[in-house]
Every structure is written in C-alpha cells, then in structure tokens.
Amino acid sequence: MDTIYLDNNATTQVAEEVFADMKPYFTEYYGNPSSMHTFGGQVGRKLTEARNRCASLIGCDPSEITFTSGGTESDNWAIRGILAATPNRRKIITSRVEHPAVLTMSRSMAPHGYNVVEIDVDENGRLDIDQLEKEVDEDTALVTIMWANNETGTIFPVEKIAETAHNSGAVFHTDAVQAVGKIPVDMAESKIDLLSVSGHKLHGPKGIGFLYVRKGVMLRPFIKGGHQESGRRAGTENTAGIIGLGKACQLAEQNIEKENTEVKRLRDKLEAGLLEKCPHAFVNGDSENRLPNTTSISFEYIEGEAILLMLDKYGICASSGSACTSGSLEPSHVLRAMGVPFTAAHGSIRFSLSIYNNENEIDKVIEVMPPVIKRLRELSPFGRRQK
Amino acid sequence: MWDYAEKVKEHFLNPRNVGEVENPDGVGEVGSLACGDALKLTFKLDDEGKIEDVKFQTFGCASAIASSSALTELIKGKTLEEAESITNRDIADFLGGLPDEKMHCSVMGKEALEAAIENYRTGETVTHEMEGDVVCTCFGITDHEIEEVVRDNNLETVEQVTNYCKAGGGCGGCTGEIEKIIQRVRGEKKESGEQKPKRPKNLTNIQKIQLIQEIINEQVRPSLKADGGDLDLIDVVGDDVIVAFRGMCANCKMAELTLTDVVQAKLREYVSEDINVYEKK
Numbered sequence: 281m282d283t284i285y286l287d288n289n290a291t292t293q294v295a296e297e298v299f300a301d302m303k304p305y306f307t308e309y310y311g312n313p314s315s316m317h318t319f320g321g322q323v324g325r326k327l328t329e330a331r332n333r334c335a336s337l338i339g340c341d342p343s344e345i346t347f348t349s350g351g352t353e354s355d356n357w358a359i360r361g362i363l364a365a366t367p368n369r370r371k372i373i374t375s376r377v378e379h380p381a382v383l384t385m386s387r388s389m390a391p392h393g394y395n396v397v398e399i400d401v402d403e404n405g406r407l408d409i410d411q412l413e414k415e416v417d418e419d420t421a422l423v424t425i426m427w428a429n430n431e432t433g434t435i436f437p438v439e440k441i442a443e444t445a446h447n448s449g450a451v452f453h454t455d456a457v458q459a460v461g462k463i464p465v466d467m468a469e470s471k472i473d474l475l476s477v478s479g480h481k482l483h484g485p486k487g488i489g490f491l492y493v494r495k496g497v498m499l500r501p502f503i504k505g506g507h508q509e510s511g512r513r514a515g516t517e518n519t520a521g522i523i524g525l526g527k528a529c530q531l532a533e534q535n536i537e538k539e540n541t542e543v544k545r546l547r548d549k550l551e552a553g554l555l556e557k558c559p560h561a562f563v564n565g566d567s568e569n570r571l572p573n574t575t576s577i578s579f580e581y582i583e584g585e586a587i588l589l590m591l592d593k594y595g596i597c598a599s600s601g602s603a604c605t606s607g608s609l610e611p612s613h614v615l616r617a618m619g620v621p622f623t624a625a626h627g628s629i630r631f632s633l634s635i636y637n638n639e640n641e642i643d644k645v646i647e648v649m650p651p652v653i654k655r656l657r658e659l660s661p662f663g664r665r666q667k
Numbered sequence: 668m669w670d671y672a673e674k675v676k677e678h679f680l681n682p683r684n685v686g687e688v689e690n691p692d693g694v695g696e697v698g699s700l701a702c703g704d705a706l707k708l709t710f711k712l713d714d715e716g717k718i719e720d721v722k723f724q725t726f727g728c729a730s731a732i733a734s735s736s737a738l739t740e741l742i743k744g745k746t747l748e749e750a751e752s753i754t755n756r757d758i759a760d761f762l763g764g765l766p767d768e769k770m771h772c773s774v775m776g777k778e779a780l781e782a783a784i785e786n787y788r789t790g791e792t793v794t795h796e797m798e799g800d801v802v803c804t805c806f807g808i809t810d811h812e813i814e815e816v817v818r819d820n821n822l823e824t825v826e827q828v829t830n831y832c833k834a835g836g837g838c839g840g841c842t843g844e845i846e847k848i849i850q851r852v853r854g855e856k857k858e859s860g861e862q863k864p865k866r867p868k869n870l871t872n873i874q875k876i877q878l879i880q881e882i883i884n885e886q887v888r889p890s891l892k893a894d895g896g897d898l899d900l901i902d903v904v905g906d907d908v909i910v911a912f913r914g915m916c917a918n919c920k921m922a923e924l925t926l927t928d929v930v931q932a933k934l935r936e937y938v939s940e941d942i943n944v945y946e947k948k
Binding site: 581582583585586589590593611622623626658659660661662 | 676679680682685696704705706707725726727729731732
C-alpha cells in the first residue's frame, strides 16, 4: 500500500537533491569549517554557498542569516535575545495562536517581571489588529506574531504588524516556519526585524534552521561559546544540515510558483471534494489569506483521532487538532482561540500538501474519506441525532 | 500515534454491538461533546434477568470506541449483579491494556453501565457527573467520581487521576483539590488496612461458619483468582476448617504454603487463633 502523505506542515520529505548534496559531508568532507587546514576550509566554502542560497530565498544579505538548530531555537533566541538587549522595556506581545516555541517561551518570561500579552483572533483565525494597536506601547520590547498559522494556514498581515511595533520603538519578530517556501518572502522590501525558518518544513533535513536578523537590530547571543556564526551563535556548525538547508532553500525558490498554482489547485480540489461529500463539515481559517497547501476541516460530531486511525488503514497520513492525538485533553489551542465549537473542534483534520503530491492521491482521499466519516457518525450518539 | 494493542485496534475497526436496543430496559448516557467523548449504552434483559441484548453509541477516539465494544462483550449474558462487578480495569484488560492516558475511556464504559443499571432500577436518567460537588470545572468531574477512580484503581498522583477520569486535564486549577482527595482516599485506605479487626468472641457455630466463609470470600479468594485459581469451603468441624483448592491452585506445588501462610493465617487473624486448616484432596 502506497503512503499518501498529507502532513507536510508537520514535516516534509527530504528532497533527493538535498540529500545528494548533504551526503558527502558526512563521510568524505567531514572537516571542521573553523580549522585552518584546507580539508576544513573546503567545508567553509560550501557553508558560504548555503548561506547565500538561504539569503536568496528570503531576499536578504547573507550576513543577516545565522544558522540554528531549527524553528524552536530561532524563536526562543529571538525572544530572549531581544529582551536581553532592551532591559528597560518589560512587555512582550504575541498572539493566542502561536506555535508553542513562541507561546511557551513568552509565558516563561512572566515570572521574571514581564507583561505578556496574547492578542485574540476572530472565528476565521484573523488577528485582532485593533487590540494589537492598543496594546503596543513605549514599554513593549518585542512583538512576536507568526507569519502563517501551522494549523489553519491563516496568513497574518506581518508588514502592518511590523509597522505598528516600530511606531512605539518595539522590535518585530515573526515565526515564518510555515510561510517560507510556500509564499514569496522578500526581506529587502520588508520592515520585519527577525524571522525564523526551519529546514524540515521545506524539504530540508531536521535539526537545522536559521534566524534572520536585520542589520542594526541588537540581539544578545542565546548559545555562548566559540566564535562561530560571527559570535552570534556558538557551536561547531551542523555542516551537512546547513548544506542541505541551503539546497532546500534553492529548490523552494524554484518551486514557489508551483506551490501557489499546482499545490493550491490540488488543495482546493481536496477541500471542495470533501465539503461536497461530507455533510456537517467546514473549513477552519481565513478563506482569502491562507497558505496554498493547507486546509483544516472540522467534521462535526466525531473525533479526530478516530478519523486518523481509519485513514491510516488506507495509508493516508494527516493531522488532527483533537485532544486525543496529543495526549492532552483539550482540543487545539488554535481552534479554541478561534471559538470553534466543541462539536467541531474535536473532529478537526488538517491536510497539508507539498509539491510531491499528485492528482491520484487527492482523488483517493476524496473517495476514501466520506465513508470513513459516515461510519464514525453511525457510531456516534451525536452523529445519529443529526440525521 | 498511540501504541495500541492489536485487540484495541480490532475492536475499534470492527466494533461489536453498535447501535441502540429497541425498547431498552436500561439506558445510560455519560460524557459530553465538550469532554471529547460520550457513550450511550442501552440493554434489554431476558426472562431470567440476564442481559440479552446490549448496544452502544460512542463519540470519541479509538480507545473510547474499543472500550465501549469490549464492555458490551463483557456484560452480554450476565445478570445485572454480575455486570455490576465489572471494573474499568476489566475492560482495559479485556482489550489487552490501554495507554495510561487513555484509561478514562474504560472508566467512561463503567460509568455508562452504572448509569444504565440505575436507570433500569429507578426509572430515572442518571446524570453521572452531577453526583457530588464538581471539582474539575473544565470537564465537569465531581469529587465522587475522583474518589471512585482513586479507590478502584489504587491511584497515587494527580497525573494518574487525569488519565483515568480527565479531572485536572484542562486549566489545571483543580489539581490542589484533587491532591487532597487522593490523600483523603488513600489515608482512609491505609487506615483501614492497618486496622486489624478484633476477633469476635462467643460465636455460635453458624456465626463462625459464616465468618469463615466471609473471610475466605473477601480476603483469600481474590488473590487466588488473580492467579487463575480458587478455593471452596468444604466443612467446619470445631476449629478444623476443611477447604478444597480449585483451578490452577489444585495442581500448584505451593498449595501447602498457601494453605498455611495465607488461608490459615487469615482465618486465625480474623476468626480464631485456634483454627487449623486442612485440604480435601
């Protein structure tokens, strides 16, 4: 049975070209780029090439990129680094629907005397801009709001948010882990100060990412030690990972149009097919401003884990915002923040596509899914009442 | 993905006894959409008072559906008294075990059964969650429910309580109260475990035999049954008690030790110091 992988917001397959580029740097060219000898130096040149490729994808200067271990480290560093650099400001503004890498770190600063404000979203997952504008003030050190939500795909107006932050002298960071590689990003034309990227979300390897730091933005180091990454992030470089990330960024730049045409078309087909064939189902998120690869659909009166397990029988991989998949007991904090009713929040399924999906796979899901939903509703006391 | 036993997956994919019994004798409904799982159980009794037909409808995850299916298989053909003795652990054991975090699914099965039997006996629809004071407002769990899962499953921590009945799994504001309930229940348990009953004096023969039978039933048989064995009281002659081992115990090489160190010791502790126990082969 072939696997139909529609969980690309969780992680992506490493592109063959990426793996091919990385492979020699595990076995043949394993020198330390900081070494003085030629064996290490040749690795350093490859790192420079990778940095250039990353910079090209987001339209920035290569010196503005610092490699990290991934999205979580980039997010954590941005928050801690800015707060350390601006000790006189004691307010952090974020949103209720952030990734835990941002939410947990922000909340952890409250016991240290910081005022952590989480901005609301509406029923479509759109940020309450009025509330944001009221909250940003002279005490705000950092505004950290994601570019696109990982569960619903809703895209936030980051340029407008950056402008709001700057009006009060605050720094703006965006967790762009889900956005980069899926929608065009150009830092040269942007007001964003800091931006987090993760390799494994764009067909690169896991354990590598970068933080973009605009020139002139004061940011204290998070990991201290050696002089790597111009003293901004210590530790011997994950050379194969960085090379893989560079290649992944190069491929993402080439494929960005395909993401917004072909992948979007398949996503729309999947969404329309499921909504047509499954009653009591609806899409979570902004229909206008949404990542081209993502759809979160709630199937009322049934539970997400049960749906996923039945789909697994057919080799279909997706994700659920239900509580039972995670071991927690509350459904997704994103759906709860959007006010999605319990009747639907427990039965939400996220499909996230990539350029490696094809029409046949989407047809198969549209064929398999409706009877699965019907079967689970037959088992459900609430499902039966809705007939 | 959860590491489910094969039997859990089997009962999830092919659940037994799905639906609603027509003109049921008992109906039990527990859980809610807000909680993320709910179960409706309906049953009908035959002329002998045994559960002839039982069906379920479940809103929930694979564990909840499998637990409901297992429950119906466990109680079919049983009298209500027999069905009542089934615990949530019996449901989990029937399925080859459940992940700790999913034990609340088996508890939901037990609660639905209790509610259905209550409905049969009183004609009233029992709202299980409303018995006692609500401790966990996120999931509407009462102190009675928490006490019950702590007692039935010998739970020691708040995390375990959350796994078994969800209480404390939302905002976490009730964890202090849950901790107090655990201490209270376990304190009572410890106390009652440490209290040795006084041996009654001046028993008549009938009272003595009844007490011996009671001690065997409550203090001895459960541990033997857990190992696949059993024991019957055959006769009582003065201070001589004659018993017979059954099942795995009948051929057990340790039977002699069990006879003196368990059966005789318990009867001497609770009935009379003079008791001697003999096995009828």
